[in-house]
Amino acid sequence: MWMFGRVFMAAVVIVVWKCFEKLWLRPMRVQREMRAQGVRGPGYKLIEGNSREIFDMRVASMSQPMELSHRLLPRIQPYVHTWIQTYGTNYLQWDGLNPQLVVTDAEMIKEVLNDKDGAYVKPEPPVYFRKLFGDGLPYSAGEKWAKSRKISTHAFNGESLKASQPSAELMLEGWRGSDGKEIEVYGMFKLFTADVISRTAFGSSYEQGKNMFEMLSELTLIAVRNSFKNKLPVISKFWRSADDAESERLENEVKGLVLKMVRSREEKVLGGEASGYGDDFLGLLLKASHDADESRRIGAEAVVDECKTFYVAGSDTSNTLLTWTVFLMALHTEWQEEARKEVFEHFGGGKPHPDGLSRLKTMSMIINECLRLYPPTPGFLRHVEKRVTLGNLELPHNLNIFISTLALHHDTKIWGKEAQVFNPGRFSEGVARATDKNIAAFFPFGIGPRTCVGSHFAVMEAKIAIAMILQRYKFTLSPNYVHSPRQFITIRPQLGVQIIITATNYNDAEHGSMQIALP
Numbered sequence: 001m002w003m004f005g006r007v008f009m010a011a012v013v014i015v016v017w018k019c020f021e022k023l024w025l026r027p028m029r030v031q032r033e034m035r036a037q038g039v040r041g042p043g044y045k046l047i048e049g050n051s052r053e054i055f056d057m058r059v060a061s062m063s064q065p066m067e068l069s070h071r072l073l074p075r076i077q078p079y080v081h082t083w084i085q086t087y088g089t090n091y092l093q094w095d096g097l098n099p100q101l102v103v104t105d106a107e108m109i110k111e112v113l114n115d116k117d118g119a120y121v122k123p124e125p126p127v128y129f130r131k132l133f134g135d136g137l138p139y140s141a142g143e144k145w146a147k148s149r150k151i152s153t154h155a156f157n158g159e160s161l162k163a164s165q166p167s168a169e170l171m172l173e174g175w176r177g178s179d180g181k182e183i184e185v186y187g188m189f190k191l192f193t194a195d196v197i198s199r200t201a202f203g204s205s206y207e208q209g210k211n212m213f214e215m216l217s218e219l220t221l222i223a224v225r226n227s228f229k230n231k232l233p234v235i236s237k238f239w240r241s242a243d244d245a246e247s248e249r250l251e252n253e254v255k256g257l258v259l260k261m262v263r264s265r266e267e268k269v270l271g272g273e274a275s276g277y278g279d280d281f282l283g284l285l286l287k288a289s290h291d292a293d294e295s296r297r298i299g300a301e302a303v304v305d306e307c308k309t310f311y312v313a314g315s316d317t318s319n320t321l322l323t324w325t326v327f328l329m330a331l332h333t334e335w336q337e338e339a340r341k342e343v344f345e346h347f348g349g350g351k352p353h354p355d356g357l358s359r360l361k362t363m364s365m366i367i368n369e370c371l372r373l374y375p376p377t378p379g380f381l382r383h384v385e386k387r388v389t390l391g392n393l394e395l396p397h398n399l400n401i402f403i404s405t406l407a408l409h410h411d412t413k414i415w416g417k418e419a420q421v422f423n424p425g426r427f428s429e430g431v432a433r434a435t436d437k438n439i440a441a442f443f444p445f446g447i448g449p450r451t452c453v454g455s456h457f458a459v460m461e462a463k464i465a466i467a468m469i470l471q472r473y474k475f476t477l478s479p480n481y482v483h484s485p486r487q488f489i490t491i492r493p494q495l496g497v498q499i500i501i502t503a504t505n506y507n508d509a510e511h512g513s514m515q516i517a518l519p
């Protein structure tokens, strides 16, 4: 009995010591080590780190609409905005128990994102994001990542853009009869981009995939709602919240829908109705999952995870790009007019074709300026697994690096005093000239081996939709519009973007007589 008591006491002491080590000693050690190298930051607070402060700053900055300007950093990442001024270009903040080095130094960003030796890896996503993406491309690594990356690069090529036109026509059909009226575009582009990704990747339409989108939207909501909550490591293993139960249900239902889609394709091949799985993304995934060569084969789980990933990644990002581009063109009608002239020069009133799309210079400048001011993905993370040297810093293991795209894109040291001004002209000689060949000055799609696999697709999809809108309508910002950008994974307009549309009349002397292909 006496012996048992001693063993029990020893076990209690060990557990208490381990907790003390994790919750206090390690954070203090990391903080000391970074401070000794000149990296300062807001002090660590027991268990919550700086999560509460960050959450409160975000709530305060986004509680009200903002003035009609593009000063987004203080609103979307108020903590980065405030703390780089207080602590310097790179500083240490705490995401709960996890140290996070915020890096806004361009050279260091290049070093981290260009890494090919596995020194900086993708961090383990929060539990709800894992349910959303599974082990899909954004989070996978090694051979699994390489196989999926190859398939998706092949699937989202120029050819795949054919789907954008029918989707745009369907959307514009809904604009008919709204001449001189107000329409809200964020909601419309949401359906448009969902329709494009459904057709391109899965050979279906938004209507057919509606259930899937709705469930994934609910999962996204849960993921975002929980992203600033810190879970205690031991307690969270035993206590399940309502969000845990709901997200598990949604995860299972989404999986069921994907498997149904997969079985339907497989049955067509088995039944002789189709000779192959198809050339779209789903078809290529299925081909790979049945590959006789084991080195090329992917598992059934991978098919499900990649489908979920592309449904999510392929719609919301493009949606926000389109929305903010239209918003900026509605605000700066002189640029809208320039873009319209160019569209008519290349396509007249006919369908946009790939050759002409790649030559739309003004449109590319406008889209780049939009991606600079309103980058859909305003920041992302890397994880330091083993001790590593970054620039002149020695980084301890188990540290995350937060890279703020938004901070770099709005940095007056890079973009000059007018960094917050919408001026597509800065891209007139191309991106390399605008950034003085500094790739970390403008990286809306990331840098290095993990850059966005859908970047070309997203830009072309936006160009097609905008060209088709410009051919048919002129638009201005509605007096009802309220400027309220908000981060919800991507930077979205919290209250939508309302514009007034007027049918374009190009049968005038300036542009000659043109037959506009109305849907």
Ligand code: HEM
Pocket: 137, 138, 139, 149, 156, 309, 310, 313, 314, 315, 317, 318, 321, 375, 376, 377, 380, 381, 443, 444, 445, 446, 447, 449, 450, 451, 452, 453, 454, 455, 457, 458, 459
């Ligand atoms: C304007 C639209 C888009 C923006 C701004 C954007 C932005 C990004 C960024 C910044 C990354 C890199 C993240 C990192 O390094 O951690 C990324 C990766 C990724 N994006 Fe996009 N994206 C867009 C559209 C798309 C589309 C349309 C698709 C799908 C068709 C897509 C699929 C992906 C995937 C799968 C990855 C992970 C790639 C990998 O890790 O190998 N994105 N995106």
